[in-house]
Amino acid sequence: GRTIPVTDPYNMYFTPNGSRAIVVAERLHRLDFRDPHSFALRHSLTVPCSGVDHMDFSADGSYLIASCEFSGQLIKVDVASESVVGTLTLPDGAGGMPQDVKLSPDGRTFYVADMMANGLWKIDGDTLHVLGFLPTGRGVHGLYPSRDARFLYATNRGEGSISVISFATQKVVAKWTIPGGGSPDMGGVSADGKILWVSGRYNGVVYAISTRDGKVLATIPVGVGPHGLCVWPQPGRYSLGHTGILR
Known part of the structure; x- marks a missing residue:
């Protein structure tokens, strides 16, 4: 297939309804919302954190939770408006380094791997608060x-x-x-x-x-x-x- 030029691609996701591709431009502190077919840029969203990388979507696809590994934070982004609607600094703060994000099968809990805390944060995505912590390994x-x-x-x-x-x-x-x-x-x-x-x-x-x-x-x-x-x-x-x- 043809090569499609994009800016600073660290990661890439698609919204659950298929309406948007999201190119994670980590170095530029941006989420670039693009047409999923042509990859034409629709909107660049500057995020208020450092090291945005992994994400997962709510069960209904209305919002996403993304990890920001260099500032120890999570952000909540409303998919329809393509805007940041919440920021959560994890208890470890800048000492934490959140990585992968996965929603539980029942849609109630986001699990966030923190490679410096050596475990998973359990997050309520609707209210954007910490439910608990689960030690796993280094x-x-x-x-x-x-x-x-x-x-x-x-x-x-x-x-x-x-x-x-x-x-x-x-x-x-x-x-x-x-x-x-x-x-x-x-x-x-x-x-x-x-x-x-x-x-x-x-x-x-x-x-x-x-x-x-x-x-x-x-x-x-x-x-x-x-x-x-x-x-x-x-x-x-x-x-x-x-x-x-x-x-």
């Missing part, structure tokens, strides 16, 4: 729901492990350690739900991990610095972008 980074929507896999990049969180109890029910250490970062679950594929950012590999027992099924050399990883195809009705996230 350098937690990526968040991936299981195919049956019972569990959330959290990659602890700093210690080479995966924490398994029960959505029902909001507790860690298992921790899978990569033998010999590793740096699990971003990834996705296979279409059948049996394998969690994750990049090993500082080890130059991709891990294939069994979701049944956490066993590493394969370690595949891929070259220096693998970060984003997309597992395809995925079940779902529409794409939210990022690393192949569908609903």
